[in-house]
Structures are given as C-alpha cells and as structure tokens.
Amino acid sequence: MARCQVDYAGRLTAHLPMATRVLMLKADGSVLIHADGGSYKPLNWMSPPCNLREGTTDDGDIEWMVSSPKSDDTLRILIFEILHDTSHELGIDPGLQKDGVEKHLQELLAEHPASLAPGLTLVRREFPTAIGPVDLMCRDSRGSSVAVEIKRRGEIDGVEQLTRYLELLNRDPLLHPVSGIFAAQLIKPQARVLAEDRGITCVTVDYDALRGIDDAEHRLF
Template sequence: MRVIVADCSAEYTGRLQASLPLARRVILIKADNSLLIFSELGSYKPLNWMVAPCTIHDITPDPSDHDPSTPVPEKIIKVTADKTSDILEVTFQHIYADNTYDLGEDPGLIKDGVEDHLQRYLAEQIERIGEGARLVRREFPTAIGPVDIMAVDAEGTHVAIEIKRHGGIDGVEQLTRYCELLNRDPLLAPVRGIFAAQTISPQARVLAEDRGFECLLLDYDEMRGVEDDSLKLF
C-alpha cells in the first residue's frame, strides 16, 4: 500500500468527465494499482478513483514542458484503465509524505453472527425445524450454487434451508430457484423449503408463505448459548 499526502489536483476523462481543484488530500495506491483520492472531511468514500485492472505511470515533469508562469508539479501520476479509455491523472504540486507499506495478506472481515455462524448452529441444532429432523449436509451442492442446509424431516421429506441475517425478497427468490431445481431430481422430490433468518421483512414473509415456504426466525444468542442478562421476576 502506497500512501501519499500532497497538495494535488485531478482530472478524470473517459466515460465521464470530472475534476478536482488543487487541495491537500490523501492518495492511496493499492497493490493491484487501484488509486483512490480522499479528503479530510466529508464521506468515507473517495472523491475519485480508478480501480483495477489498470496501469500506473509515475511521471516526473520536465520544466521545459510547462508554462514558466505556473509552478512545475513535483510529480504526475497517470492511471489508465486496461479495458476502457478511462484515464485518471493526478498532479502533485507539493508532496508532504510518500510512503509504501507491506500490509501482507489480509484474512478479511470476520463478523460475529453472520450467515456462516447461523448455518453452523442450525446444522448442529437441526431439530429446530421440527422434531425428528436429520441433517443431510451443509452447503448441499446444486448446479446453481450450494443450498445452505439440506435436511430430512421426521416424515422423510427433504428440506432445503436458505439462511440470511436479514431476510428479504432476494433470499426468497434464491430459495425458490433452489427448490425448483431440486424438485426435478426424483431421488430428492418432493423438497420443501424453509427461509431462516434473524429478521424477515413483512414483504419477504408474504412472498415465502405464498410459495409454500416456512419462515423460521433464528435467535443467534440463544443458539450459541448466551444467557439473557436482563432482569427476570421468575
């Protein structure tokens, strides 16, 4: 990661035209050559950027190529998109810091209570979908992607379970596609669906029930054995 603090201006040309006037900013250049320009205030999003795949050209300006009445920039960084004609050119009038850091491999963001945790706990507690239920497997493979959990209920019917943190219409549509595909397999059919989430929007619940799916609310703290610390009378 390269971090530059500088007085700079920028011009973006290509599918859109945009410019940033001269001001003090922070420029991040990632290992894949993506360049992002940030200001001190405002949104967390960059003011302008060019994402990979792209090529960076680090240019030291020649004073003879510039108007004598204007100051010569210390540096120009030109970023060209590899697949389009887009160009982002950053002109540095004064550089306060230009440092490169090796951040190593990032393990990624780990969130507590995300779908993977919910999936694991529900697989371990599969009787939450009904007494006598048995787990077939997590990440049950299909031609259009894995079903979060495949189980068999007490009657021997296969159950496809789609798990979300916050259940919306997109999740119901995803479960619909899985069940339509699985029900074409005579060794599995009939397959019923369960839409499981920590919260389910009213619209998603109506759609799920209209399509014959059961909705199951998941209490993450209860599933992982966290006791409620709230005061109880009994």
C-alpha cells in the same frame, strides 16, 4: 495532501472540482483520492493494475495521468499546490483474520436443525445442485425433503435464490416433494410476503440463543 482537481473517464465520467484532498499512492500503483469525511470509499480512485505518468500542464501545474492497461479507464489529476508529501515502504501485509458471519450461523443450524422446525433432521450441508449449493438439505418428521436457505439478513434475493433451488429440486422424482425454509436473523417484510406467497416457511433465528444452546451442549461432554 494537495490542492487538486480530478477527472475520471471509464465506465462513467466524473469530475472533482479543485479542493484540498489526500492523494494516496500504493505500492501496486493504485491511487486513492480521499476527502476529510465520508466513509472508507474514496471520492475517486484507480484500481490496480494501473500506470501513473507525471507531466506538466502549459500553466506549469503537475499533471498525473493514471491509466489501466486492461480497461480503458483513465484518471487525470491536476495538482496546483502540494501541502505535504511523504513516502514509506510498508511491505506485504499479513492480512485480516475474520471470524463469524453467515458460515457460523450455518454451522449452528446444521447442528440444531430442530430449532428451525420440530423433528427436522439434517441430510447434508452445502447440498450440491446444478445451480449452486443448498445451504442445508433436511428431512421433516414425515421423511419429506426440506431445503433451507440461510441468510444473516433475509431479503428478496434470498427468497428468489431458494425459489430457484426448489424449482430445480422438485423436478427430481426421488426428492419430490421438496419444501422450503427461509432462515435469517432478520427477515425484511417484503421478503416475508414473497416467501409466504410461494409457500416458503420463514424462520427468524436468534444467533445468540442458538450459540448459547450450542455452548451448553458442548459443556456436557
């Protein structure tokens, strides 16, 4: 905890006027400067790897020069008053265990393709193309190929992504014609307009309902 002033120079230049803040130095050399509010993003910071040099200004204040050895980013911290100072060894953290995001949605839809369109069947998940994998490759009731792009939130870039896949897939005479389905828990209006203008079908997915169906089916066995 210190009254400090900070100047950053790198991809941009930024300045923090003098105020009381939290300075956190991590074991890997990284530095975080936090205010008493806002979200988790620090006011300013320096990512590892970086080096910290401590010096003194002509006025007798503490000066920290933090610099990155690979980029030319620098952070200069002037410390006018130390209100609190403590140091602890934490060791290596076992890390965060995550569960259930877009991947789970893809798994559920892969098991229940017909929930996207009647008669739809799965060909394969993560169907490979030269520009990246298509989330689901399916066939409709008439045997035509259908590429499915799945998002938690459907926005314009997702439509662009599916459009690129469709353009590429439709060059393959063995697959042509390939149609597209854009599936998401929520589809933004602009994304829907763009998708439908390009002949892509939009489907909003009810995650909880789908999970319910899935659980019910598994209970049958």
